Each structure stands twice: as structure tokens, then as C-alpha cells.
Amino acid sequence: MTRRPIIKPSLRATSTCAAMLCALAGTVILGPEPESALADVLVVKSDDLEQYDAPIAAFRANSSRPSRVVDIDGSREVGTRGLRKAQADANVEAVFALGGQAAHLSRHEMPQRPLVFAMVLDWQRYRFTAPSAGVAVEIPVAALFTRFKLLLPHVDRIGVIHSDGVSSATLADARAAASTLGMELVEQRVRHGDAVPGAYRRMRRDLDALWMLPDPVVVTHENFRYLRDRTRADEIAFLAFSENFVRAGALLSVSPNYETMGAQAAALLENLIDDPITPGDEPRVQQPLGSKLVINADTAAAVGIELDASLLSMADEVVEDSPPRR
Amino acid sequence: MRTKPMWHRLDTLFLFVAALAISVGAGTLAPPCACAADGEFFFYSPQVGTGNLSQLKQAADRFLRDSGTSLSFQPFARFEDLQREFGAHRPAFLVVPDWVAMDHCLGEALRPLARPVRDGRVFDRRALVATNEASSAADIDGGSIAATVPAAGRGSGSETLARFRREHPDVRVIPVPKDIDALLAVGFGQVDGAFVSMTQFELLAGVNPALTGSLHEIGYSIATPFPAVYATQYANAEGIAALRKALENGGDTESGQKIVRLLGYDGWKPVSEDEPGIPAGRCSDDAEARP
Numbered sequence: 124m125t126r127r128p129i130i131k132p133s134l135r136a137t138s139t140c141a142a143m144l145c146a147l148a149g150t151v152i153l154g155p156e157p158e159s160a161l162a163d164v165l166v167v168k169s170d171d172l173e174q175y176d177a178p179i180a181a182f183r184a185n186s187s188r189p190s191r192v193v194d195i196d197g198s199r200e201v202g203t204r205g206l207r208k209a210q211a212d213a214n215v216e217a218v219f220a221l222g223g224q225a226a227h228l229s230r231h232e233m234p235q236r237p238l239v240f241a242m243v244l245d246w247q248r249y250r251f252t253a254p255s256a257g258v259a260v261e262i263p264v265a266a267l268f269t270r271f272k273l274l275l276p277h278v279d280r281i282g283v284i285h286s287d288g289v290s291s292a293t294l295a296d297a298r299a300a301a302s303t304l305g306m307e308l309v310e311q312r313v314r315h316g317d318a319v320p321g322a323y324r325r326m327r328r329d330l331d332a333l334w335m336l337p338d339p340v341v342v343t344h345e346n347f348r349y350l351r352d353r354t355r356a357d358e359i360a361f362l363a364f365s366e367n368f369v370r371a372g373a374l375l376s377v378s379p380n381y382e383t384m385g386a387q388a389a390a391l392l393e394n395l396i397d398d399p400i401t402p403g404d405e406p407r408v409q410q411p412l413g414s415k416l417v418i419n420a421d422t423a424a425a426v427g428i429e430l431d432a433s434l435l436s437m438a439d440e441v442v443e444d445s446p447p448r449r
Numbered sequence: 450m451r452t453k454p455m456w457h458r459l460d461t462l463f464l465f466v467a468a469l470a471i472s473v474g475a476g477t478l479a480p481p482c483a484c485a486a487d488g489e490f491f492f493y494s495p496q497v498g499t500g501n502l503s504q505l506k507q508a509a510d511r512f513l514r515d516s517g518t519s520l521s522f523q524p525f526a527r528f529e530d531l532q533r534e535f536g537a538h539r540p541a542f543l544v545v546p547d548w549v550a551m552d553h554c555l556g557e558a559l560r561p562l563a564r565p566v567r568d569g570r571v572f573d574r575r576a577l578v579a580t581n582e583a584s585s586a587a588d589i590d591g592g593s594i595a596a597t598v599p600a601a602g603r604g605s606g607s608e609t610l611a612r613f614r615r616e617h618p619d620v621r622v623i624p625v626p627k628d629i630d631a632l633l634a635v636g637f638g639q640v641d642g643a644f645v646s647m648t649q650f651e652l653l654a655g656v657n658p659a660l661t662g663s664l665h666e667i668g669y670s671i672a673t674p675f676p677a678v679y680a681t682q683y684a685n686a687e688g689i690a691a692l693r694k695a696l697e698n699g700g701d702t703e704s705g706q707k708i709v710r711l712l713g714y715d716g717w718k719p720v721s722e723d724e725p726g727i728p729a730g731r732c733s734d735d736a737e738a739r740p
């Protein structure tokens with residue numbers, strides 16, 4: 124019988140093998156951090172809306188922190204599942220929420236995380252608890268009126284038709300802003316939408332411009348068409364709050380620039396993380412820094428306003444074709 | 450009564466037909482345009498909003514037509530588009546910013562013909578402004594400024610902004626679409642500073658002096674010349690003379706006045722014919738602007 128030779132490993136081979144085993148063990152013990160330990164910023168959007176794309180892109184371009192997007196798809200159930208999964212997948216450092224639903228749900232699911240919100244209508248009603256910050260949707264009246272005066276230096280009397288739903292603070296701000304700029308605010312209050320034409324007729328002789336507030340009592344389809352047609356005929360500048368009205372025949376609109384909101388949100392998030400708000404403090408809310416100006420060239424011609432360099436240098440878009448009036 | 454001989458009537462008929470043939474032939478063979486300047490006129494200026502280019506084109510085409518040229522005006526929203534189309538279309542004239550012309554890849558040479566003038570100046574100035582509480586840029590360290598992000602290029606303001614970022618790395622720069630946005634942001638206390646055009650600052654001061662009265666410059670100033678009119682290698686002497694004359698007389702016509710108003714200028718200042726052209730800069734081998 125032949126015995127198998129006993130092969131004794133060399134010292135070098137033994138050492139090499141041991142080193143490899145140690146390296147392998149080290150990789151397991153000390154290797155790359157598991158994903159759950161990485162800190163992410165969650166970008167939570169209320170729905171898959173095109174308007175959210177630009178601010179999200181700007182946020183990511185202006186933030187050095189890694190982020191991932193969660194779309195709550197307009198549903199509390201879907202959103203809750205998505206946010207809980209996101210928290211399980213990664214350590215959430217902070218949240219950037221777009222839209223009221225996304226912001227409200229994020230605060231509910233992650234009450235301790237820094238939250239920055241944007242594109243939330245009437246953010247005060249959500250009562251976001253600290254630590255929170257945000258970018259408001261509304262351009263402050265003083266900044267709005269300054270832009271109006273830059274664009275239309277001839278405007279001395281600016282009219283507004285409003286219901287009781289418009290806050291007294293907004294109207295007070297408007298009066299103060301007009302006064303600062305050497306303008307006069309001419310007001311007509313209405314209780315219901317049917318009263319708008321009469322209100323306009325009472326004030327039209329005193330006006331250079333008519334300022335449209337986002338007031339659902341005043342702004343109906345019929346009232347908009349009436350005011351659009353009458354201001355054109357009376358050569359009064361009709362100033363809207365949304366570009367959709369400009370495309371339908373109003374003279375111009377000044378609205379927030381959504382892309383800038385994303386950049387602002389990135390800066391607010393850094394501040395919030397570096398300088399946390401004391402619990403109980405109000406959210407740090409900034410007004411939108413960027414604006415979008417849209418002008419209707421047909422309406423400008425109709426009311427005798429020349430599109431000069433001053434107007435055009437500030438205009439983001441000039442609408443030339445208005446849809447046919449019914 | 451003596452009648453004219455047949456051959457005489459035939460001669461007359463022949464002469465008539467010959468005259469007719471000559472006039473038709475002359476019309477057929479003549480150059481399609483007897484205008485002094487024809488071709489394309491390219492335009493790019495970051496000071497003109499991209500939403501306004503169709504308005505500008507309408508006004509410019511009319512001005513060029515009224516001036517007796519057959520130039521076709523083509524504005525571009527992005528310089529990259531102008532550069533790409535340059536080689537294919539070979540425009541005779543251009544309006545481009547100084548920082549493009551000084552280091553251009555637009556043919557062999559650009560010859561300045563005229564510079565726009567505003568308030569007696571041929572340049573704008575950008576500067577960092579802050580509230581009166583800040584005496585220097587160091588006072589806004591740790592804060593934020595709003596700024597339009599100028600295109601890259603010497604004299605565009607981008608280098609000045611980049612220098613500011615290097616020297617004040619703790620200041621966050623928030624990009625905004627327009628100078629007026631940046632000015633209102635600092636004026637209403639939303640940010641600590643704004644890097645803006647001083648022309649826009651003066652415009653705002655005319656409307657809201659209370660706001661601008663609380664602001665002042667704290668440095669990082671740079672002069673940015675207005676975009677000038679240049680002739681490319683594809684312009685001939687006749688065309689150049691015609692355009693010079695059109696710009697010189699522009700203030701006499703309604704369309705000429707309209708175009709300067711649209712661009713925000715007061716008029717055009719001719720450049721001396723002795724001023725040399727600007728040779729092309731260091732262009733990459735695949736520069737599409739090279740014909």
C-alpha cells in the first residue's frame with residue numbers, strides 16, 4: 124500500500140492564506156458603509172407635475188447633499204408607503220417637499236427632520252412645526268407693485284376689485300406700496316361675482332391699470348372676459364397674477380420663477396441644518412426671489428403701450444397671438 | 450395719299466420687338482437685388498430676453514429694409530446656436546458681446562462698425578451692492594447674494610463673480626433670472642447682496658428711490674461693453690458702407706428709432722474705419738464656426 128505523501132504547506136503559503144482571510148474578514152467588518160447609514164435628502168413631490176421638474180433640478184444643482192425623489196402620487200396611502208420605504212432604505216437627513224400634500228405628509232412622517240417646502244399655497248394653514256423653512260408662492264405686494272411701476276411708469280392710479288375674502292393685510296400692504304411708489308390704489312369691494320361689472324364701471328374713469336387678485340369671488344370666467352374686453356376698450360392695463368390670463372388677453376403677469384425656488388430651497392436647507400430652529404419657532408419663510416414676466420403684445424398694442432427695451436429686458440415671454448374671443 | 454412702304458412698317462415693328470426683348474432680357478439677366486448690402490445679419494446679446502427675439506426680428510427687418518438693404522436679421526437665444534450656424538450661413542454682419550468678439554471663432558476677422566450708446570456711454574457696469582449696513586464684501590460673509598449668472602467669457606462678469614466666490618467661499622450665490630429680481634431681493638432684505646447691472650440699479654432708483662437709497666456698491670465692479678456691430682469676412686466694401694450709413698441715419702427714421710428703443714440704447718456711435726479688425730481667437734479644431 125502506498126501512502127499518500129503528506130504535503131506540508133510552506134510558511135509563505137500559510138501567511139498568504141491567512142492574510143487573504145484577514146482581508147476578507149476586514150471587508151465584511153469594515154468594508155463599505157451599508158446604504159442604510161448614508162444620509163440623503165428626500166425630495167418629496169405631491170404628484171408627477173411638470174412644474175416640479177425645474178425647482179427639483181435647481182435644488183440638486185445648488186445642493187452638495189445627495190438626494191432621492193419620492194413621488195406621493197397625490198395619495199396619502201402611496202405617499203406614506205413611499206416615505207416609510209425611503210426612510211428604511213437610507214438615513215434621511217432632511218426633506219425638500221414640493222406641494223402642500225407632500226409637505227404635510229413629510230412633516231407627519233418625519234416630525235424631527237428639517238423640512239423645507241416650496242410651491243405650497245397658503246402655507247400658514249398647515250402649521251408646520253420646527254424645524255421648518257420654506258419659499259412662499261406669493262410675490263409680496265411691494266415687490267409686485269415696484270415691478271409694475273418699472274414696466275409701466277405712466278401708471279398713477281391702480282384699481283383693484285376684491286371681496287371680503289382678501290385679507291386686510293394684503294390690502295394694507297398694497298396701499299402702502301402704492302403710496303411709496305407715488306401711486307394711488309382705487310378699491311371697489313364686492314360681495315358676489317355679479318357685482319364685478321358694476322364695480323368696474325364705477326372706477327374705470329379713474330384708472331390707469333387694473334390689478335387682478337387671486338380672489339375666487341371676483342375671478343370667474345365671465346368676469347375675466349368682461350374685464351379683459353372692457354380694459355382693452357378703455358386702454359387700461361390689465362395686470363394678472365398668472366400667465367394663463369395673459370395668454371387669454373390680459374396685458375401682463377408677474378408670477379414666481381419656480382426654478383429659482385429650488386435654488387432658494389437649497390440655501391434654506393443648508394441654513395436649517397447648520398443653524399437649527401428652536402422647537403416652537405415659526406418656519407423661516409422667504410418670498411420667491413425670481414419672477415417670470417409674460418406680456419401680451421396684442422393687448423399692449425390695443426391699449427397703446429409700446430414694448431420698449433425696458434419692458435422687453437424684463438419680459439421672459441412675449442405672447443403675440445391671443446385666442447379668439449367668444 | 451402716299452403710304453409708308455412695307456419695309457418701313459416692318460422696321461418699326463422690328464425695333465419695337467427688339468426694345469421689348471432688351472428690356473425683358475435686362476430684367477431677366479440683372480442681379481436679383483440692386484441693393485447695396487445683402488446677406489444675413491446675426492444677433493446675439495444676453496441683455497435681450499429670449500422671449501423677445503421675435504419682436505426684435507420684426508423691428509430689425511423693417512429697419513434694414515427701410516434703410517435700403519436686403520439684409521435678413523437673425524437673432525439667436527444662445528451663442529452656441531449662432532456659432533453653429535455661422536459656417537453654414539456666412540453672415541455678413543454680426544452683433545455679439547465684446548467678450549465674444551475678443552476671443553471669437555467666427556471666421557477670420559471681425560471688423561467693428563458701430564457701438565451702441567446709452568447716456569453717453571458705450572458700456573454697462575456690473576457691481577456688488579448691499580445694504581448700507583455692509584461696508585465691504587467681508588461684511589456679508591456667511592450670508593447669501595442673488596445674481597444672474599452671466600455667460601462665460603472675458604468681460605461678461607462671470608470672471609468677476611467667480612473671483613468673488615473664490616474670495617468669499619462662505620457666501621451662497623442664489624441664481625435669479627433677472628437683475629431686477631436680484632435688486633429687489635437685496636432691497637427687501639431677502640439676501641445680503643446682489644451682483645447686478647448698474648443700469649438696472651439706476652432704472653430702479655428712478656421708480657423706487659426709497660429702496661435703492663438703502664443700497665450701495667461694495668466692490669467687484671466690472672465694465673461690460675455693449676454688444677457692437679461687426680462686419681465679417683463675408684461683407685464687401687459696398688455693404689459695409691451701406692450699413693454704416695443706415696446706422697448713422699437710423700435716428701432719422703421711425704424704424705431706426707424703434708430698434709434702438711427696443712434695445713435700450715440712445716443711438717449708435719460709428720467706429721473709425723482705421724480701427725483694425727479683431728482676428729480669430731484660439732479655436733478648437735472642430736470649431737463649427739470655421740468655414
